[in-house]
Amino acid sequence: MYLSAMRVGAFxxxxxxxxxxxxxxxxxWPSMGVHTKFSKKATTYLLNIPDxxxxxxxxxxxxRTFLPDSAYWFAPFSPETGTFDPSVSIVGNQRKARVNKDLxxxxxxxxxxxxSAHKFRHGLAV
Numbered sequence: 001m002y003l004s005a006m007r008v009g010a011f012x013x014x015x016x017x018x019x020x021x022x023x024x025x026x027x028x029w030p031s032m033g034v035h036t037k038f039s040k041k042a043t044t045y046l047l048n049i050p051d052x053x054x055x056x057x058x059x060x061x062x063x064r065t066f067l068p069d070s071a072y073w074f075a076p077f078s079p080e081t082g083t084f085d086p087s088v089s090i091v092g093n094q095r096k097a098r099v100n101k102d103l104x105x106x107x108x109x110x111x112x113x114x115x116s117a118h119k120f121r122h123g124l125a126v
Contacts, residue, residue, distance in 0.1 A: 017069035
């Protein structure tokens, strides 16, 4: 979200096929199932910050290894197996809240102050 300034609703509904790391493009296209504000279509580009891009590339490689292009890039995990759950094809009502909870957990783990997903979106502008 920081590298693309995308809204959390778009982030959680973005399919793997919407991400092209060769060009650093992210297709925020409602026709691909991405939920954007006012259903607006946009192609955005990730900030080219090498250390962060490498993390994104590592994640992208991981999800593409285990999931089809139609699966969510912010891939859901199965509580039973602790692995990606390819059966999830619909975003639940709590998916946006899940991002903020995970973000809080991750930031706590590395002892950084919490900032919401929306704050990360604004980080790009700053």
